[in-house]
Amino acid sequence: MSWRRPTKAFNPVTFSTTSPSLAKALAERNYDQLTAVQTAVLADKAKGRDLLVSAQTGSGKTVAYGLAIAEDLLGHAERFERAAAPLALIVAPTRELALQVQRELAWLYQYADARVVSCVGGMDPRREQRELAAGAHIVVGTPGRLCDHLRRNRLDVTQLKAVVLDEADEMLDLGFREDMEFILKTTPATRRTLLFSATLPRGIVALARQYQREAFRVEVAGDEGGHADIEYRGIRIAAGDVEHAVVNVLRFFESPSTLVFCNTRDAVRHLQATLLERGFSVVALSGELTQNERTQALQSLRDGRARVCVATDVAARGIDLPNLDLVIHADLPNDAEVMQHRSGRTGRAGRKGVSVLLVPPARKRRAELLLNLAGIDVIWGTAPTADEIKKLDQDRMLHDALFTEETTPDDLILARALLAERSPEDIAAALARLYRTRLPSPEDILDPGQGAGRFRDDRGRGKDDRSPRAEDRAAAQRSKPGKSRHGMAEGSVWFRAAIGRRKNAEARWLLPMICRRGGIEKNDIGAIRIMDTTTEFEISNRVAESFAASVRRPDKEDNIRIEAMADAPQAEARPEKQSHAPRREAGKTDHARPRVHEIRDEKGPKQHGQPHGGGASRFGGEPGSKKKKRHPDRPAYGGHKQSAGAASAKPAFGKKAKEKRRG
Numbered sequence: 001m002s003w004r005r006p007t008k009a010f011n012p013v014t015f016s017t018t019s020p021s022l023a024k025a026l027a028e029r030n031y032d033q034l035t036a037v038q039t040a041v042l043a044d045k046a047k048g049r050d051l052l053v054s055a056q057t058g059s060g061k062t063v064a065y066g067l068a069i070a071e072d073l074l075g076h077a078e079r080f081e082r083a084a085a086p087l088a089l090i091v092a093p094t095r096e097l098a099l100q101v102q103r104e105l106a107w108l109y110q111y112a113d114a115r116v117v118s119c120v121g122g123m124d125p126r127r128e129q130r131e132l133a134a135g136a137h138i139v140v141g142t143p144g145r146l147c148d149h150l151r152r153n154r155l156d157v158t159q160l161k162a163v164v165l166d167e168a169d170e171m172l173d174l175g176f177r178e179d180m181e182f183i184l185k186t187t188p189a190t191r192r193t194l195l196f197s198a199t200l201p202r203g204i205v206a207l208a209r210q211y212q213r214e215a216f217r218v219e220v221a222g223d224e225g226g227h228a229d230i231e232y233r234g235i236r237i238a239a240g241d242v243e244h245a246v247v248n249v250l251r252f253f254e255s256p257s258t259l260v261f262c263n264t265r266d267a268v269r270h271l272q273a274t275l276l277e278r279g280f281s282v283v284a285l286s287g288e289l290t291q292n293e294r295t296q297a298l299q300s301l302r303d304g305r306a307r308v309c310v311a312t313d314v315a316a317r318g319i320d321l322p323n324l325d326l327v328i329h330a331d332l333p334n335d336a337e338v339m340q341h342r343s344g345r346t347g348r349a350g351r352k353g354v355s356v357l358l359v360p361p362a363r364k365r366r367a368e369l370l371l372n373l374a375g376i377d378v379i380w381g382t383a384p385t386a387d388e389i390k391k392l393d394q395d396r397m398l399h400d401a402l403f404t405e406e407t408t409p410d411d412l413i414l415a416r417a418l419l420a421e422r423s424p425e426d427i428a429a430a431l432a433r434l435y436r437t438r439l440p441s442p443e444d445i446l447d448p449g450q451g452a453g454r455f456r457d458d459r460g461r462g463k464d465d466r467s468p469r470a471e472d473r474a475a476a477q478r479s480k481p482g483k484s485r486h487g488m489a490e491g492s493v494w495f496r497a498a499i500g501r502r503k504n505a506e507a508r509w510l511l512p513m514i515c516r517r518g519g520i521e522k523n524d525i526g527a528i529r530i531m532d533t534t535t536e537f538e539i540s541n542r543v544a545e546s547f548a549a550s551v552r553r554p555d556k557e558d559n560i561r562i563e564a565m566a567d568a569p570q571a572e573a574r575p576e577k578q579s580h581a582p583r584r585e586a587g588k589t590d591h592a593r594p595r596v597h598e599i600r601d602e603k604g605p606k607q608h609g610q611p612h613g614g615g616a617s618r619f620g621g622e623p624g625s626k627k628k629k630r631h632p633d634r635p636a637y638g639g640h641k642q643s644a645g646a647a648s649a650k651p652a653f654g655k656k657a658k659e660k661r662r663g
Contacts, residue, residue, distance in 0.1 A: 021111035021112040022070055022112065035059055035063075038063060038064040040220065041053065046218065050192060050215040051217075052215040053065075054217075055218070056198055056344060062100075072088075072192055073087045079113045080115075083115040085156040085158060086137060088137070088161065089162075090141070090163075091163070091183060092140065092166045092167065093142065095123070096319055097319075099118055100320050105140065115135060115136050117136040120142045120145055121145050132149065132155055143183065147179045150182070162193075164195075167198065168180070168207070169201060169204055180207070181211075195212065195215070230344075230353050230355050232378040232379065233357070233379045235359065236359055236360075236382055236448040238445075238446035238447065239360045240360075241360075241445060241448075244444070244446075245445060246274075247443045248385070251389045251439070251440060257322065257325070257326075258307065258308045258326040259326075260311070261327070261329050261342050262311070263334075264312070268310050268312055271330060275308060275310070278441070280440055282306060282308040286311065287314055297309065298321075301321050302322060309321070325346055325351070325354065326346060326353065327354070327356070329356065339374060382445070386444055492526050494538050494565040494567075495538075495548075495551075495565060497535045500534045501530055517562060518550045519550045520539070520547055526540070
């Protein structure tokens with residue numbers, strides 16, 4: 001399914017009350033009717049008055065106040081005179097929003113010969129000073145930078161006819177109250193003041209009473225705003241399957257532009273790298289980028305060189321991208337307001353949009369709470385499967401614009417030459433291969449309800465969302481078999497990790513990393529052997545298949561390659577004095593012996609881990625075992641000095657260790 005902005009037929013009667021130059025610009029942008037907020041600010045009761053407007057983001061506010069102040073700035077003229085001191089001042093909370101407003105007003109007033117200048121933090125103030133000195137009709141800026149220019153007498157506000165505070169509630173939240181008051185006190189008392197805000201808290205109402213004169217209040221209900229055109233979808237995913245779900249959602253919708261939200265900068269970097277590796281044209285936006293890097297990223301989205309933007313909430317604040325039909329919440333937001341703000345980047349000014357929430361089992365209740373607080377109805381389902389996407393690709397190929405374009409004589413010559421050498425079926429197959437090479441491959445999606453390693457499509461069936469780990473724990477409680485000489489009841493599979501002693505591999509962090517990467521429990525891991533450059537470990541047959549599937553997926557925290565071994569490794573012969581563990585006869589089990597991991601550093605003596613309660617156990621070990629506390633004065637390593645490449649922080653079991661315990 002693809003969501004695209006429909007082409008609109010312009011109706012000039014709709015804009016008969018606006019300037020002809022502005023009406024021409026609107027016609028070129030395919031505007032055929034006013035939104036609710038635009039209609040309200042142009043009503044006869046609102047003309048010439050201060051305005052206090054409450055409307056959701058994406059409802060067409062920028063064009064609304066651009067049209068509302070047009071008569072104040074132009075009068076009955078169609079074009080501006082030569083630029084001098086600015087006639088209008090627009091204040092926005094962030095530089096992205098300010099630059100977006102500048103672009104919106106630039107195209108809206110392009111046929112009125114308006115000069116629109118921006119003054120925002122992160123940009124060169126000397127360049128802004130030169131542009132202000134050259135003259136401007138409209139100035140758009142952030143509070144801090146505008147105050148700086150005012151204090152340095154670089155910004156002349158004596159001729160202002162209108163001041164607009166855009167997203168005033170957000171400016172209050174960001175601590176710009178003093179800056180806003182300074183700006184309003186500095187500007188002429190005869191100005192017209194328009195205050196736009198998504199909500200009207202007491203701080204905004206107090207500001208309006210102090211600095212506005214009998215303001216006309218406009219409230220646009222939420223169902224009339226941009227969010228009415230957003231379809232919310234909740235997608236249940238398995239834990240650790242976020243990247244694959246993002247890939248398949250992107251491939252399913254094929255939106256011209258998409259925003260993917262993450263909660264941290266590290267998550268943004270990782271997901272961007274993952275999508276780039278899959279073949280997507282993707283850019284990132286986070287607070288660590290310079291203003292120039294952020295500007296270039298946004299420009300690549302606007303001109304079509306990139307189709308996906310992975311961003312944090314702060315970096316994406318105020319962004320308005322053309323043809324943005326899809327928003328993906330790779331990480332669930334912290335509150336309902338943030339969720340609506342993210343989603344409000346799509347479904348703007350009459351366009352349709354989709355907001356997708358990726359919900360692992362552990363976050364299902366949190367997602368439901370956010371949706372209930374926001375009063376949003378959501379369509380629940382699972383991520384698109386690879387088969388679904390392949391079927392869509394086939395349909396899209398059959399209706400591709402390539403088949404509707406006019407055929408040239410050169411095309412016919414090449415087509416006849418191909419038919420002379422190849423059969424029509426061979427040519428069609430080659431065309432299909434060529435078409436597929438342009439598309440990132442869809443991913444196999446783990447079943448969110450039946451555990452890792454099993455696949456299904458339960459779109460709309462509403463099955464339960466039990467986590468894979470919960471399933472494994474339940475199975476372990478139902479069956480507690482004995483163990484073999486290697487510590488497992490049903491055999492094992494050996495795996496190799498591409499990290500060893502030379503890179504400071506240690507069991508204390510290898511064990512939890514293996515569990516996290518594979519989505520397994522510690523009692524599913526057998527022996528761990530650390531070599532110079534690699535680490536080998538065994539996994540129970542019961543979870544080996546799902547473990548192998550999980551470790552093939554990219555990990556947010558590690559880029560360590562893990563792969564199955566063809567054969568079990570042969571343990572090196574060890575001198576008897578290096579281990580005093582009791583021997584067992586082949587085929588027999590020793591149930592009296594503590595169930596612990598066999599952790600071996602192939603360079604040093606054999607060492608043993610602690611019971612499961614302390615972080616490790618063998619297959620079938622008791623999950624409730626408690627860790628025995630060590631006396632604070634007793635050496636952690638049994639009296640031995642630990643080398644930099646040691647595998648474990650566990651006590652040695654040698655002769656010196658016994659003597660140490662006797663003393």
